[in-house]
Amino acid sequence: MPAVPSLMVPLGSPCPAFHLRDGRGFSMDREDARGTKGLLVIFLCNHCPYVKHIHAALLSLIQMAQEQGICVAAINSNDSIAYPQDGPDAMLRESLLHRYTFPYLFDESQEVAKSFSAQCTPDFFLYDANLCLAYRGQLDDSRPSNGLPVTGADLRSAVLAVAEAGKPNAVQRPSIGCNIKWRE
Numbered sequence: 758m759p760a761v762p763s764l765m766v767p768l769g770s771p772c773p774a775f776h777l778r779d780g781r782g783f784s785m786d787r788e789d790a791r792g793t794k795g796l797l798v799i800f801l802c803n804h805c806p807y808v809k810h811i812h813a814a815l816l817s818l819i820q821m822a823q824e825q826g827i828c829v830a831a832i833n834s835n836d837s838i839a840y841p842q843d844g845p846d847a848m849l850r851e852s853l854l855h856r857y858t859f860p861y862l863f864d865e866s867q868e869v870a871k872s873f874s875a876q877c878t879p880d881f882f883l884y885d886a887n888l889c890l891a892y893r894g895q896l897d898d899s900r901p902s903n904g905l906p907v908t909g910a911d912l913r914s915a916v917l918a919v920a921e922a923g924k925p926n927a928v929q930r931p932s933i934g935c936n937i938k939w940r941e
Contacts, residue, residue: 760807760900761877762931765893772796772888773872777832777862780849785830785860787888794826795919796888800870800880800937801861802835802843803851806901807934808878812855814907815879815896819859821913825920827883829859834870835878835938837863843938870937877934883915883925891919894929 776786790796837844852861883892892915899905915925
């Protein structure tokens with residue numbers, strides 16, 4: 758299956774409303790990020806080779822973002838009927854296995870992914886303290902097949918800028934990954 762790029766939603770767009778739960782019973786909505794330095798929303802799934810390729814570096818980056826005062830939410834919007842490896846039970850196992858310090862939320866209706874214009878896994882949306890979009894794009898230039906090291910440089914730079922109440926570089930490259938598995 759060919760790689761799918763993320764859409765480049767206009768910078769400054771407000772964070773869409775969402776309210777989701779994870780397998781641990783944790784509930785989260787965008788208002789939970791109020792009073793923080795920002796919100797990083799990541800569309801993920803368990804089986805995507807692009808997500809697996811960046812997983813360790815992403816967890817490190819998430820820890821850094823949280824230490825910088827950025828709220829983090831991971832969302833899985835894949836069709837869990839056609840892809841049970843991405844269903845709530847598998848998500849719970851994944852979050853416990855890797856000791857996620859952030860909610861791994863399930864978007865069963867897929868409406869949240871649509872409201873964000875999420876297209877692929879991984880797909881990153883970083884909002885500032887006012888919940889306005891400051892960054893959307895790739896983690897870095899690494900891909901499963903290109904041999905480049907996973908550094909997280911692009912997203913890391915954006916997170917640090919937002920944490921310091923600054924603006925990330927306006928030149929942003931789309932994320933690339935597996936398409937979100939939409940229900941027919």
